[in-house]
Amino acid sequence: MDMRTKGDDFMVCLCKKKTKKELMDLIREKEIKTLEDLREIGDVGNKCGACCEDLEQLLTLAYE
Ligand code: FES
Helix, strand or coil: CCHHHCCCCCEEECCCCEEHHHHHHHHHHCCCCCHHHHHHHHCCCCCCCCCHHHHHHHHHHCCC
């Protein structure tokens, strides 16, 4: 899924109910650089794991 084309309210992690905007803000605020840290600090992507690829994209997009 291309995260670039998704809106702020797009639910990236369905298990933990986290939107694109929430996650982008968190990544920038806490200066999160790795998926491992995002999973731990954001309590996201750590249940079914289906959103991990999308989370990786957000980690890139947040710093563009
Ligand atoms: S959708 Fe993110 S852990 Fe399941």
